[in-house]
Amino acid sequence: MFKKIKKCRLCKNDKLNIFFNLGNHQPSNSLKKRINETIPSIPLKLLFCNSCKTVQLADTANPKLLFEKYVWVTGTSDGAQKYAKVFYSRVKKKLTKKKSFIFEIASNDGTFLNVFKKKGNRVLGVDPAKNISIVANKNGIKTLPEFFDENLSNKIKQSYGSPDFIFARNVIPHVEGILSIVKGLSNLIKEDGTVAIEFHYSKKILNELHYDSIYHEHLFYFSIQTLTNLFKKYKLLPFDVDKSPISGGSLVIYFSKKRKNIKTKLKNLINYEKKIKINSLKTWKKFKNDSKKHSEKLLNLIKNIKLNHNIFGYGASARSSTLLNYSKINHSYLDFIVDKNPLKSNKFTAGTNIKIISPMLAKKKIKNYKYCILLAWNFKREIIKDLKKLKFSGKIIVPLPNKTKIYEI
Ligand SMILES: [Zn+2]
Secondary structure, three states: EEEEEOOOOOOOOOOOOEEEEEEOOOOOOOEOOOOEEEOOOOEEEEEEEOOOOEEEEEEOOOOHHHOOOOOOOHHOOOOHHHHHHHHOOOOOHOOOOOOOEEEEEEEOOOOOHHHHOOOEEEEEOOEEEEEEEEHHHOOOOEEOOOOOOHHHHHHHHHOOOOOOOEEEEEOHHHHHHHHHHHHHHHHHHOOOOOEEEEEEEEHHHHHHOOHHHOOOOOEEEEHHHHHHHHOOOOOOOOEEEEOOOOOOEEEEEEEEOOOOOOHHHHHHHHHHHHHHHOHHHHHHHHHHHHHHHHHHHHHHHHHHHOOOOOOEEEOOOHHHHHHHHOOOOOOEEEEEEEEEOOOOOOOOOOOOOOOEOOOHHHHHHHHHHHHHEOOOHHHHHHHHHHHHHHHOOOOOEEEEOOOEEEEEE
């Protein structure tokens, strides 16, 4: 089910410091069909590598357990649809040809590649979630149902050629065999091509207390320095950066094999990282203490509201799973969670046993409710619009970033 690591996954050093134990959690995406179904629990602990300074999980859950039936479908989020267009317009400026070969790692249902395809580019995706790659292929986005690694990079090179642009959104931090992926990227990209890596930025995690972004799929918690140090080892050099409008604080770093001038905004961010001591164990220990306090306060708030009112949640995301489990907010506090993803409907959250229902079904129920907790708080604006459409007129509890806040809708 899981393996405890003895050496750093990146630099192989054995001086590892476990500094944050979140307890045993069931994998966040292993939603249950029946409430009495038993799902194994896996430790969730953060450690700090004294040598390369990369923060990572102390245990690796079996990826087959986590990814093969992955239920997150990119296209179900309006925010993701919009971002796909923004992403395309940013990348377009970096492409040297009108019609390029674009390759995406963990391409999900093909939402992002589809925008490139519509503009006349040749596209290819790879995604290990078999059920979702079937959907992508049906939608006309050629998708290989596999894990990307150095081996597969050779096969792709032979069968399809070298891409002009490769991107991987929120996938690099999720893979145990990360070194093989980075080698594969370096091997596959065209000599004058660009690689874009999107990852949940640890500066945001620290500054805004995103402890809910700690879950089994998320093995590495990168700063720009730790990520780019890794890529430099495989001759991929950073030159630019963009902020991602979704996921509540992700960055996209652009790499090339040829040395390019480093953009000022990237230099500035690296300087800021040094100033706040992002790569120090002391900083991360403070994060742990603050997270613990935040989750205790949140539970108390929910308990107090529950004395007089019923509460429901919105957004059964991977992040919500950690928030609920770590804060011990279960089915005795939340009556149900609304989620737009039809693959999640009528299932129960792992560990906390809360029923997930569709917006259609929710519409009949939520008129009688005064409180909704926004579990997928990183999609706040989108969800408030959805709640208004569902005629919800109570208060919303927004647990993060930083402090829990309550708003009138
Ligand atoms: Zn290390």
